[in-house]
Amino acid sequence: MLGLLKTTEMSKQLPKKAIYTKFQMNTAAKEKIDADISRIMIVNEIAPNKVNIPAGEDVKSFFVLLVSLKKKEYDEKTIATLSKLIPQNILFILEYENESRLAIYHTKVMQTAWMQTEEQKVELKGLNLDTVWENIVIAVGRVNIETGNTLDEQIEINEKKQKFEKEIAKLEKQARVEKQPKKKFELAMKVNKLKKEFGDI
Template identity: 80%
Template sequence: MLGLPKATEMSKQLPKKAIYTRFQMNAAAKDKIDADISRITIVNEIAPNKVNIPAGEVVKNFFVLLVSLKKKDYDERNIATLSKLIPQNILFILEYDGESRLAIYHTKVMQTEWKSSNEQRIELRGLNLDTAWENIVIAVSGVSLEQGNTLDEQIVIDEKRQKMEKEINKLEKQARTEKQPKKKFELVQKIRELKNEWEKLK
């Protein structure tokens, strides 16, 4: 799958019951996963003996899991839960009705857009599995690394920008409808401050 080398392919079902038992999940957590996910299958293992990329200092191997969904509007917290329960680096293929999207949990759940499952592709690029994995995280998240930033730093900066943009938009709406001149002036000042901070983040 994903155009990955044939040597990496496998087909090992991961029974949900085994996950529930091993991690002693409560009934509510089980029900949430059951509501969204019908089947979990390990479809690829990326390891030095299967691809021509040496192990990294941190990433020795990683897995691709095909998650067959029961519905398209799933709860992404279930993907975060699976990531935390399975102590491996995992690239998820979330599939529903012939379409799929790729997902990774890296500080939060990051996902690509939906597309036909036949068109899904991912490239293995890097001098070792640390950089190959980081490049996959970048490809899935859509993060653009700016000069001098690590991946984690860039994710934090992007999140701050998004929050600021939301706050600026909210305050601009309030300022447009505010009737009291004093309050309107305060809102405009606050917008100006946030825009200056946003510019610094750039």
């Protein structure tokens, strides 16, 4: 899958019951996973002996998990939960019928757009698995790293920017419909203040 080397391929089912038992999950958490996911398979293992790329300091290997979804509108928290439960770096292929999207948890859940599963491709770029993993996070999360920032710093900055953009859009909408001139002016001032803070990020 994903255009990865044959040497990385495997086919091992991860029974949901085994996950529930191992991590002693409560009923609500089990029900959330059951509502979204029908099956979990390990389909690739990216390790030095399989791809001829040395291990990194942090990433010694990582797995590709094929997650068969019961519905296209799933809860992102389910993916975050699985990532936290399984003590490995994981690239998820979330598949519904013939379509899929890639997902990864790195400080938060990041996902690609939906596309035909057979068209999904991943490149292993990097001198070791640390950089390979970082490049996959960048690709999946569409992170554009600005000069001088680390990946984590850039993700944090992007999140702040998104929050500012949402807040600015909300206030601008309120200002448009506000009838009272004084309130309208106050909202406009708030928008300008936020835009200045946004520009400083």
